[in-house]
Amino acid sequence: MAKVTEGIYFIQGMDEFIPDSHTYVIGKPDSGDMSVIDVGLTGKGAYKVESIKKLGISLSSIKRVIMTHTHLDHIGCLNEVKKQIPHAELWVHRLEAEPLEKGDDRPVYGMDEFKGMCQMQYGLKADSFKFSVERKLEDKDILEIGDMVWEVIHIPGHSMGGIALYNEVANILIPGDVVYADYAIGRFDLFGADPDALKKSLYRLAELNVDILLPGHNQIVQGLPKDYIRKTAKMWEQYLR
Numbered sequence: 295m296a297k298v299t300e301g302i303y304f305i306q307g308m309d310e311f312i313p314d315s316h317t318y319v320i321g322k323p324d325s326g327d328m329s330v331i332d333v334g335l336t337g338k339g340a341y342k343v344e345s346i347k348k349l350g351i352s353l354s355s356i357k358r359v360i361m362t363h364t365h366l367d368h369i370g371c372l373n374e375v376k377k378q379i380p381h382a383e384l385w386v387h388r389l390e391a392e393p394l395e396k397g398d399d400r401p402v403y404g405m406d407e408f409k410g411m412c413q414m415q416y417g418l419k420a421d422s423f424k425f426s427v428e429r430k431l432e433d434k435d436i437l438e439i440g441d442m443v444w445e446v447i448h449i450p451g452h453s454m455g456g457i458a459l460y461n462e463v464a465n466i467l468i469p470g471d472v473v474y475a476d477y478a479i480g481r482f483d484l485f486g487a488d489p490d491a492l493k494k495s496l497y498r499l500a501e502l503n504v505d506i507l508l509p510g511h512n513q514i515v516q517g518l519p520k521d522y523i524r525k526t527a528k529m530w531e532q533y534l535r
């Protein structure tokens with residue numbers, strides 16, 4: 295848990311037998327307009343909210359939760375977080391917002407076996423992942439939030455409505471589970487995944503200048519080597535068809 299750079303705070307996922315996504319809080323502290331990016335796995339809400347407070351960020355300044363995508367390890371504790379930050383809006387790409395609003399949880403669990411296991415493990419009910427979404431994000435939306443500017447980049451492949459957030463001023467990329475450190479990429483076998491789309495998404499991200507890579511899991515990277523994402527895409531290309 296730490297400040298990464300001006301306007302970017304990192305709360306490490308607390309993995310157990312199911313991974314918990316990292317949570318980022320973005321926005322200049324003086325703006326009073328902070329955003330939480332991904333909340334994390336079911337059961338991790340108290341840890342994430344406590345961590346936000348420990349960073350010295352007041353819960354009243356959290357104006358919204360933005361999801362890179364809605365897999366359980368990213369959205370699982372949203373009900374817990376919303377209880378403590380009820381005024382926060384929820385912003386999700388349209389293609390995953392629509393199922394969320396209908397209570398269609400296939401994008402959340404990704405596969406039926408996992409759904410059964412999680413419902414048992416966490417006592418989740420059939421309608422646990424029905425939410426209203428205040429803003430449905432689209433590719434190329436420009437978000438002027440917290441005295442920073444972020445571009446929304448739709449990067450399907452790992453999930454259908456996955457997004458990256460990109461800050462061009464400081465070359466910061468928050469790509470969810472599409473690309474990680476160590477030349478790893480997200481899985482592409484779950485509900486809504488599409489290997490060919492993932493390949494195109496990786497090559498699209500490869501066009502960006504990225505210094506700071508803030509993925510959904512594992513290490514964060516500052517001083518990302520030039521062409522890192524292109525190299526990663528090339529390494530995986532043969533499997534992405």
Ligand SMILES: [Zn+2]
Pocket residue numbers: 315365367368471510511
């Ligand atoms: Zn994840």
Ligand SMILES: [Zn+2]
Pocket residue numbers: 363365452453471480
């Ligand atoms: Zn995921």
